[in-house]
Amino acid sequence: MASADLRDELDCSICLSLYTDPVSLRCGHNFCRSCIVSALDAQEAAGVYSCPDCREESPQRPALEKNRKLANIVERFLSSPPVMESRIFCTYCIKSSVPAVKSCLQCEASMCREHLRAHSKSVDHSIIELTVSFEGRKCSTHHEVLKFYCPVDGACICVSCWVAGDHKGHDVQLLDVAWEKEKEKMRPVIEKLKSEKEEARRRVKNLKDHETEQRETSAALADRVSGLFTDLKEKLEGLEKRVQDEITRQQDQVSLSVSDLVRQVELHKDELTKKITQLEGLCNISDPLTFLQEDCGDITVMEKSDILLDIDTANNEIIISEDLRSASYTATSQNRPDGPKRFTSRQVFSSRSFSSGRYYWEVDVSQAEKWLIGVAGESLERKCVGNESFIGYNNKSWALLVIDSFGARHNNVFQRLVSDSPVEAVGIHLDYEAGRLSFYQLCDPIRHLHTFTASFTELLYAAFFVFPDSSIRIMK
Known part of the structure; x- marks a missing residue:
């Protein structure tokens, strides 16, 4: 990998600088610790956290794992000597290897700044960015620079192809003009693809939201069903107790023995004990609203305090x-x-x-x-x-x-x-x-x-x- 390409891979997507104390999120994306902490702090008020790169969401603040391998790579990159990006030397500097800065298509030569100034005065010479290979930039038939584009055949051609060759009489365009036209054609396609990508992202989010909503609805329904069965069980137990009490009462009416009379008195005493316990429990409630709800179910007797805004x-x-x-x-x-x-x-x-x-x-x-x-x-x-x-x-x-x-x-x-x-x-x-x-x-x-x-x-x-x-x- 070239030094520039490696340098791009070591940049944090938030601060656009080399990683400092790099950490990883669960989705696998890396950031400077200080950068991602600031980003998560800013999201806290919304109650939902997301990765700045892929937008993967999490209801809980994600844990930050230190990426030791990435930290070591950054440290070695900073300590390594710079690598010369250009190994192309000036064609005309015979005595020493002087780095070239531009190339000429006609001459198929590369030049340093000194020779470039003299070469730039030549007429009809095409100065291009530095290259080691001129293949593909000249016509394979006439060995002339490819300057035109033929929309009829969809091919890049030289002037001889147009004037006397296979493309004679065709309506051709300069390469720069054809390039701009092609880019204009691609822009709506790119925008359409971006729109489709955004729609896909929205659909994924909607599906996840729907899943979360259904999960919450199911949990609430399960709680309600559990509550209904608990209430039903309590009512059945109460009904059973009343039936048993009625059986006991009928038995007491049939038998006028002393033992039956004593049992009735004991039952009455137990009921009084329960009522005393309930009343004492109400008296021990310190919150007046809870007391009133338990006692009469109405808090309208509470006097409202006069509260105004400052x-x-x-x-x-x-x-x-x-x-x-x-x-x-x-x-x-x-x-x-x-x-x-x-x-x-x-x-x-x-x-x-x-x-x-x-x-x-x-x-x-x-x-x-x-x-x-x-x-x-x-x-x-x-x-x-x-x-x-x-x-x-x-x-x-x-x-x-x-x-x-x-x-x-x-x-x-x-x-x-x-x-x-x-x-x-x-x-x-x-x-x-x-x-x-x-x-x-x-x-x-x-x-x-x-x-x-x-x-x-x-x-x-x-x-x-x-x-x-x-x-x-x-x-x-």
Whole structure:
């Protein structure tokens, strides 16, 4: 392999320079470690990672394997002496071997720069790039330079072929003109092939997406079937118990013996014990929403906290409504003055902070295909460009979200959640002293989604992230 060809094989496709600390992906493509790490960091917010060369996707961040053989090849290439690319010498430099720079078709000679200047004054001589072989560049019949192209016969010809040879009278073209015309013909073909390749890529992606969707649907169906059979088993066990109790009751009615009366009293005592245990369990529940759901199935008795948005924290791509309850995306910057509280990312905090006590508020997310809401500490970084400042992507915030999937996130750890219906409104309950943050789906009946437990030590705020073409609203 020529030195230039080997040099091309040792270039990273991202930085276009020689590999530095080369690593490999699972698909087999290689990159500089720093280059691929930066590329994967940029893809993290989307939740899907892909190879920059072949675009093979992975839901998990791919592992990087050090390519020791490639690293050794690069090291040897850098330490080896340069190889002379040209071994063609000037035909006219008799006393010494001087490298040639150009060749002449008519003379079938190669020249250094000094002889080239004199040779360039010759009329009708064709100066070409340096070559060691002139075969194929001259007519095999007339030994003249091939300057024309005959479209009739599809052949490159010399002037004698055209004037007096087999191609006499044909409508011929200069080679450069014919070359440009052929390239013009090939361009639509190339574009069509590129379009077909892109369509094939899209079909592969759609098939993979369909496979993933079917796999997720099957898993959800399996979970539902398992739940149905579990519920059926519990109902059968309950029915069996009731039948057995009825048999016992009838037996007790038939027999008026003292032993039967004692047995009835013991059964009554057991029922009282169960009820006492259930009531004591309810009294030990620290989350009022869970207690009310268990007790009466209705959280409407909870008094809503008055939560408004703090415009001084809002990113300039967010529009805040006049009543300070809605946050919507805009592509036009709002040009608000910068300050220590304002976010660089598309986030906004509530004006009210929480340092103790219990709070409850509700958020309408029905106008957002993607949404990210939760609670964050006052010390959350606000001037960071990356997703490490997003709600839930650090240890200072807790979030419920729908991006690529539905789930909860804290300290950048994602927990997938399942809902039987689309979540359009969310109830949020914060118990600061108990260290509980609970999320509820506002439907009929109200459904508990997820609860975080933590030891809160700083001021907390209601936090919201706004995606493009989306709007969220704090409900009154």
